[in-house]
Amino acid sequence: MDTIDITSYKVTKPVALKSVPTKDNFNSSKKVLEKQLKVTSKELAEFQDKLYAHGKYGVLVCLQGMDTAGKDSLIREVFKELNARGVVVHSFKVPTKLELRHDYLWRHYIALPERGKFSVFNRTHYENVLVTKVHPEYILGENLPDINSVEDVDDAFWEKRYRQINDFEKHITENGTLVFKFFLHLSKEEQRKRLLRRLDLPQKNWKFSPGDLAERELWEAYQNCYETAINKTSKEHAPWYIVPADNKKSARLIVASILLQTLKKYKDIKEPELDPEIKSNLKSYKEQLEKEA
Amino acid sequence: MDTIDITSYKVTKPVALKSVPTKDNFNSSKKVLEKQLKVTSKELAEFQDKLYAHGKYGVLVCLQGMDTAGKDSLIREVFKELNARGVVVHSFKVPTKLELRHDYLWRHYIALPERGKFSVFNRTHYENVLVTKVHPEYILGENLPDINSVEDVDDAFWEKRYRQINDFEKHITENGTLVFKFFLHLSKEEQRKRLLRRLDLPQKNWKFSPGDLAERELWEAYQNCYETAINKTSKEHAPWYIVPADNKKSARLIVASILLQTLKKYKDIKEPELDPEIKSNLKSYKEQLEKEA
Structure with missing residues (x-):
């Protein structure tokens, strides 16, 4: 099984x-793709233990894509082997009234990862x-305050955002915070097929809404x-990756590989050394426990 | 009673x-100072009703100052006439473990004012x-991640902050969000007197800690x-005001006056117009209620 070459996806x-x-x-x-993903997810889980013990970095995984691009199932499969304690998924829907009473980044700021953990944004601040x-x-x-009509939402407004x-x-x-931004790049034809499946399979019907067709237009x-958005905001410290998404299995493997290979480059992320004094006394701690018996 | 001239305090x-x-x-x-503060606070309460009804701006009031500078009592007196519904005070102490697991702005971001409300930061993100x-x-x-010893906390680190x-x-x-930043400017001699009072008055003793003297050093x-910090971050959109604080009563009046006079310049902040259709039908709504009798 070859290692996935991740270089071509980064913008x-x-x-x-x-x-x-x-x-x-x-x-x-x-x-083969499934097996390779499983191996990669397991390695990601090993890295997760180090990230948690190290406790200095958080990892933010941003997922964007057109409807049916496969975000939900990708989250399920990529993080399958990880400890749920350290992975928090936030699915951002239409903003609530409380959220609208704050600036548009507020609900995302709150949801940023703690040091040692992953936050996955299923749809992100980029929806803005x-x-x-x-x-x-x-x-x-x-x-x-400055926006009184749609005419006020001009180029300068978007540049500011x-x-x-x-x-x-x-x-x-x-x-x-280590930031990864993935665009699941889907063809219009593949979306058509996936929407049709939602209509054909009774157990998938609930995912369909007539609004999906309006958005497809x-x-x-x-x-x-x-x-x-991708061109304006892909930076070395927070890059965008464009992931071919017509095949769900390869998309998942690509995302997992990008995460794993990039994160493993942070050589400083490892279990911290035990305090030398505690370490030198390990024998006596052991004796104390053994005496109890 | 003259209006306070607020121009000289802005940096x-x-x-x-x-x-x-x-x-x-x-x-x-x-x-006279007390009376004038009461009048100003009442006017601020009238403005607060407009701010709430308008619902587009939040107001962030940042208070900084040396120990004993009078932050707590200032909050009590300046906002005395306001509706508590629309004023949220956040006193930031030593960061908790949860807060330390996020970037240093996180706990402040969460506490930003909702549109239509005041947030008062008693000590602020500037403590960082x-x-x-x-x-x-x-x-x-x-x-x-980048800071392994005190030597890493260099000029470049602070410039970044x-x-x-x-x-x-x-x-x-x-x-x-409308941002006001107040530095309560106290003399060292006045702090000495106030610390002495904390030691002399039994009911003030609880406010004293030996650490206060170490910090005074x-x-x-x-x-x-x-x-x-003031020189690097006083901006037209988020200015610092340096408020003479040796006299608590005048300090409170100055802060209240700066808030009121500046906020009143936002002519767009007012109760929204009633929907024209509803307005044209007010008579029929009234008749409906009268018929019930």
């Missing part, structure tokens, strides 16, 4: 989404430059917003 | 704290460039850190 210069493949270039069977950019009327619901998001991510990475607008 | 260019007075230049009796700068060994307790704080405040002001170091 290091401006990209045109249209020219980035939605299909992987692997020649592996489903079974995606769904709201496709539907600028949503911005009116945020009750911003990209800058605010970059500043936010710079701050958290400088203070110990806006496919091009969404792709444009993704492209701009 | 618009670099200041040397030593040349800023700790005594007010008022010629008013205690009684004040008490921790005087005691750089405290930084080790934050478990930052000022920049992070500026970025944070820029973001929140751009999204509807570091007076000059604290003044230097305040001066640098």
Whole structure:
């Protein structure tokens, strides 16, 4: 089993989404991909123990993608082998009234990972430059003082948001949060198939809403917003990875491999040394326990 | 009763704290100052109703000052006439273990005001460039990945923090939070008197801790850190005000006046217009209620 080459997925210069493949270039069977993911997830679990014991870094995993891109099942499979104690998943839906009474980053700030843990954002703060950019009327619901009509939501407004998001991510990475941003890149044709499956399979029906078709009509607008957001905010300290997502199994393996290979480069993340004094006395602690018997 | 001239307290260019007075230049009796504060606090309460009904801005009031500078009693008196529903006071103490497992701004971000409300920070995020700068060994307790010894806490580290704080405040002001930062400027001699009072009056004894005297020894170091922090972070959108604090009554009046006069300049803050359709039907709603009788 070869190691996945993760270099091609990272966005290091401006990209045109249209020219980035939605299909992987692997020649592996489903079974091989599944096995390889399991091995990778287990290694990630070993790393997790070190991360927790070390207690200095938190890991933020941001997942974005069009509807049906496979975010939910990816979370289930990639983190399958990890200890649930150290993985917190936050699925961000339409903002609540309480959330709207704060700035748009507030609900995400609260959910940032503790040192030693993973936070997975299922949809992220980027929705504030995606769904709201496709539907600028949503911005009116945020009750911003300067925004009185959709006309106020202009280019300068979006530029400010990209800058605010970059500043936010710079701050958290400088203070110990490792940030990974994944765009699950799906083709429009594959979405069609997956929506059809939701309609055909009774046990998947609940996932369907007529709104999905309305959003699908806006496919091009969404792709444009993704492209701009990715290009404006992919930074060395908080890079975007564009993951081909037409095949769910390879997408999961790519995400797990990017996490594992990148995290393992942090050589400082390891169990801390035991205090030398305690260490030199291990024998006497042992004797104390043995005497009890 | 004259209106207080608030212009002289705002920091618009670099200041040397030593040349800023700790005594007010008022010629008013205690009684007059008290009466004037009461009037100002009542006006602030009227403004609060508008702020709440308008629901687009939150107000963040940051209070900093040396020990005994009068922060607690100032909060009590300045906000006395306001509706407690819309004023939330957060007293930040030594960070808890949970707080230390996040970046240093996290506990403050959570406590930011909802739209329509006041948040008062009794000690603030600035302690991260004040008490921790005087005691750089405290930084080790934050478990930052890059900081392994006190030597790592260098000038570049502090410059980064000022920049992070500026970025944070820029973001929140751009999204509807109005930020006021007050430094209660106390003389060392006045602190001596107030500490003596804490020791002399049995009912004030609980406020005293031997640590207060140890911190007092570091007076000059604290003044230097305040001066640098104020000069690095006083911005038009989030200004610092240096308030002479040797007289508690005038300090309270100055803070209340700065809040009131500045906030009243936001002419957009007012009760929203009733929906025209509802308004045109007020008569019929009234008739409906009258018919019940």
